[in-house]
Amino acid sequence: MIVARVSPFLFILFAFLSPASAQAPNADLIAKGQYLATAGDCVACHTTPGGTPFVGGRAFKLPFGTIYSRNITPDKETGIGSWSDDEFITAMQKGVAKGGEHLYPAFPYTAYTKLSRDDVLAIKAYLFSLTPVKNATPEDALSFPFNQRWALAFWNILFNPDKRFEADPKQSADWNRGAYLVEGLEHCGECHTPRRFTQSLNNSQKFAGAVTQGWMAYNITADSDSGVGGWSDDALASYLSTGHADGHSSAAGPMLEAVNDSLSHLTAQDIHAIVVYLRSAAPIKTVTAVAQNPPARSAATPPTADLGAQIFAGECANCHGWDGIGVQSPYASMVGSRTLNDSAATNLMAVLIGGSGAPSSDRPRFMPPFGVGRSDDQLSAVANFVNSYFGNGGSKITADDVAKARKALP
Secondary structure, eight states, X not given: OOOOOOOHHHHHXXXXXXXXXXXXXXXXXXXXXXXXXXXXXXXXXXXXXXXXXXXXXXXXXXTTEEEEOOOOSSOTTTSSTTOOHHHHHHHXXXXXXXXXXXXXXXXXXXXXXXXXXXXXXXXXXXXXTSOOXXXXXXXXXXXXXXXXXXXXXXXHHHHOOOOOOOOOXXXXXXXXXXXXXXIIISOTHHHHSOBOTTSSBOGGGTTSOEEETTXXXXXXXXXXXXXXXXXXXXXXXXXXXXXXXXXXXXXXXHHHHHHHHTGGGSOHHHHHHHHHHHHTSOOOOOSSOOOSSOOOOOSSOOOOOSHHHHHIIIIIHHXXXXXXXXXXXXXXXXXXXXXXXXXXXXXHHHHHHHOBSOOOSSOOOOBOOOTTTSOHHHHHHHHHHHHHHHSOSOOOOOHHHHHHHHHHOO
């Protein structure tokens, strides 16, 4: 019998280069990156509705045109597969892509700039573990001068702090973790803070609410009337992790998307940290206040001479009920709903036109869209009816308002 002799050095080298050994040290880093990418809600912006995750192409309507998200799979031709660590970090923290191209701040690098280098590289490790997908995304369609990317270098000097998060030693560990999540990874202010004409955040109104992509991101300051100051910690945690808080609201539109894709996957400890931090947000009272004591309604069917009431009876009552409590699911409850107590009815029109959520056996919070089957006159009628019957009765929505809402939605 012939026995081949293998040197100890070669044996160790072969073992080190084996697939199992090569991947094992990276498993924890990839898992960490997956959690962080989920917290950052990367999939929401970099995926078209019903499309392959992370391949880009989702359209974002801005006041000056439309931009499209990038492919962030590790495809070397159309994705980020050829990017180095430093190039990826520069994009995340400075808003400058490989090759020196400036990114529009619709990509929230002014929030991601707060992330540590280790966390950014963990996200990169996760994205590079994905299957590469070749997908060239559409060219942005912006009017002059907004199509001049070089001008963003000056915008960044003014509005991108390019600073990493520093813990406040005077605050608790939960507060600091919540600040890192809210200000950085979750970038809550990108939707819930209004913008100036420069498209920078108006932090004098931080978290006071703003309209984005045709939806109202509501006030999340500690104000007890128009913010979340009147919510209990449990109610706020429930809303963030499930998209529903009894007696307050059910998430819809981009917020429901954020819950489904990001917040619902966070640990209970991180959700608690977010609640702790939001409690410290300076209270700001906004014009669109939410009624804290909505009118009590009977389950009996009211007169339906009104056009809006007739539509509600035929299309809505079987899910929401005439008492507004919800028939099949608590997600259908309209009691205390911000959407129904917003006199501008921004989200009410949006949800009537485009629906909310998607059919799912484990998440019974699907509302079908009525934008195709119903006219602007009909939708305005039902919007005004539900606002007056279940809410504060302040809305005076017209067919023209509904038409404008249709155009504002993606």
